[in-house]
Amino acid sequence: MTKEPIIINAPASKSLSHRTLIAAALANGVSEVSSILDSDDITRTRGCLTACGAKIDEKDGKLIVTGMESGPKGGNADGKHKDEEPHELFMHESGTTCRLMTAVAAAGYGSFKVHGAQRMHERPMAELVTALQKLGSTFEFAEKEEFLPFIMTSKGYTSKKVEITLEESSQYLSGLLLGAPLTDHETTITVTGKKAVSWPYVALTLRIMEDFKAGFEVEIKNGKKWEAVPWRSIKVVSPGKIRFIVKPTGYDPTHYRVEGDWSNASYFLAAGAVGRRPVLIKGLAADSLQGDRAIMDILSQMGASIKVTFDGILIEPSTLHGITVDMGRCPDLVPTVSAAAAFATSPTTITNVAHLRIKETDRLEACALEVSRTQAETEIVEDTLIIRPGRLPNGHAIDFTTYGDHRMAMSMSLFQLAGIDVTLDNPTCVNKSFPGFWDEWEKIIG
Missing domain, CATH: 3.65.10.10 (Enolpyruvate transferase domain)
Structure with a gap:
């Protein structure tokens, strides 16, 4: 006789919870997010978003997210107010928060103190730091070059092109994609390197961007020509043969269930x-x-x-x-x-x-x-x-x-x-x- 199954209710997706909160916080208006995961890592992302200017309230088990009016805002960026402290982005041990939010904050305006627990200070960030420097951000490292803790000063993505590899983490690309709709110009992000890991996480990022009405195209290199393709058709990524053209659309507020x-x-x-x-x-x-x-x-x-x-x-x-x-x-x-x-x-x-x-x-x-x-x-x-x-x-x-x-x-x-x-x-x-x-x-x- 078959035994009765044990019934388990799956918790909300951590990956989608991070990305949904970020898109809602960057939107120009109020979003209602339901079934979001309540965990330490998501709490870190919430904290970073509110530090950048978003408002997040809880009501009837849902999060009511009022987006930033003009993207992430930090402390002093132009030297006019010397006593203004950089805004604090504390990551604790959340690698996802760190990579996504660092790239998103760099698309805003101001100075940001990025730090976390000791293990977070040991995890590599060089790939993302280099890309953000090419996009116009400057970094002041407190301990070790290209590692947390650091102070990042940004005036948005000032360059129109950047390259990133997916050899260490797909989250570097996801962070750049999430930040790019905040610019006043198209941004082209090309994947380089020798191999690409964790592509499905990038697909989750594109899904959230699409659901919150951020404009983008994905292009694949065919011979010497770049051709636009439906992003859902991509199953395997070949470095040097894929790029993302992100439009300066911003995000629309959306009611969303994770x-x-x-x-x-x-x-x-x-x-x-x-x-x-x-x-x-x-x-x-x-x-x-x-x-x-x-x-x-x-x-x-x-x-x-x-x-x-x-x-x-x-x-x-x-x-x-x-x-x-x-x-x-x-x-x-x-x-x-x-x-x-x-x-x-x-x-x-x-x-x-x-x-x-x-x-x-x-x-x-x-x-x-x-x-x-x-x-x-x-x-x-x-x-x-x-x-x-x-x-x-x-x-x-x-x-x-x-x-x-x-x-x-x-x-x-x-x-x-x-x-x-x-x-x-x-x-x-x-x-x-x-x-x-x-x-x-x-x-x-x-």
């Missing part, structure tokens, strides 16, 4: 595959542009039974086998997949994930070390993580290190479903993206 988050749903999808009861997840869009929707395909390739129903996404307990998978487009899923791989009957090879080293922690090293505590053998070879499953130690207690990384905490919890007594050194770090995680997780293990 869809469910595939990244945070991934732990529950994996739980349905490796646990003893089916799991039904509600609130996810099966046709979502979120890159982490790939968890459905990855778990299916590993042998999981997944069905899209009218009620939600249903996943049933299955015997998993190992696969080889390129996760360059969905790096946030690597902790989930590496944990699920330890339940499989054969090895899993995860490729193209070098950029995991510059997340909240060195997430590549962290996944290898923590999964190996379950008697699996793990190995890192350049940008690849190999997991050779062992016999999961049912009935044993294992202390896992989270490194203060929300995704490590949530993914290592999956080992409870193997009968392991899981202890985490910092379970509250899930508040960064999913404060309600433990309440939902209790349904899985209770």
Whole structure:
């Protein structure tokens, strides 16, 4: 007899919550945003937007966002008021807030003090800093060149062209795209470099820009000619062969509902595959542009039974086998997949994930070390993580290190479903993206 599924409500998308709030705050008017994620990272973005001149109020579970009248405003930019302090943009540990908001603030006018927690000061920003310097911003670094903390002074994007790579992060491009509609001229952003990671996150940015009526075109190089193409048709990005022409349209205020988050749903999808009861997840869009929707395909390739129903996404307990998978487009899923791989009957090879080293922690090293505590053998070879499953130690207690990384905490919890007594050194770090995680997780293990 089939067991009744455990019902889980997916939290709102973190990626879309950041982008929706930013677009609403840049719009000329009042927007109403519902179902937005309430988490530490989103709180940081809210704080930065209000520091730049937006007004954000809560009413009946929705956010009422009154946009900035003329783009982000900082402190003294022209030397007339020497005693005026730069406006403070405090990122704490939110890399998304840092990259998006730094680029957006640079499209405004004034001086901005950009800083965060210590880990944020260690994460690279050179790629974005160089692009913003070419667009007219100046930087005064407090400690180390091209790293936080710094004071950025801007008078908008004064140049009409800029290049950016997607080798480290797609968020640099997303930040420039979000800022560019505030200019008084067209801005051409060309993708360069050797490879492009995390393209689906750029697609989310374009979707929000389109929904808030910011004008842009995407062009692909065909031979020596640039040709405009529908942005939704782009699945793979070739550096040097794609560029974005952003129009000086600004944003229109919009009433907007944020869809469910595939990244945070991934732990529950994996739980349905490796646990003893089916799991039904509600609130996810099966046709979502979120890159982490790939968890459905990855778990299916590993042998999981997944069905899209009218009620939600249903996943049933299955015997998993190992696969080889390129996760360059969905790096946030690597902790989930590496944990699920330890339940499989054969090895899993995860490729193209070098950029995991510059997340909240060195997430590549962290996944290898923590999964190996379950008697699996793990190995890192350049940008690849190999997991050779062992016999999961049912009935044993294992202390896992989270490194203060929300995704490590949530993914290592999956080992409870193997009968392991899981202890985490910092379970509250899930508040960064999913404060309600433990309440939902209790349904899985209770």
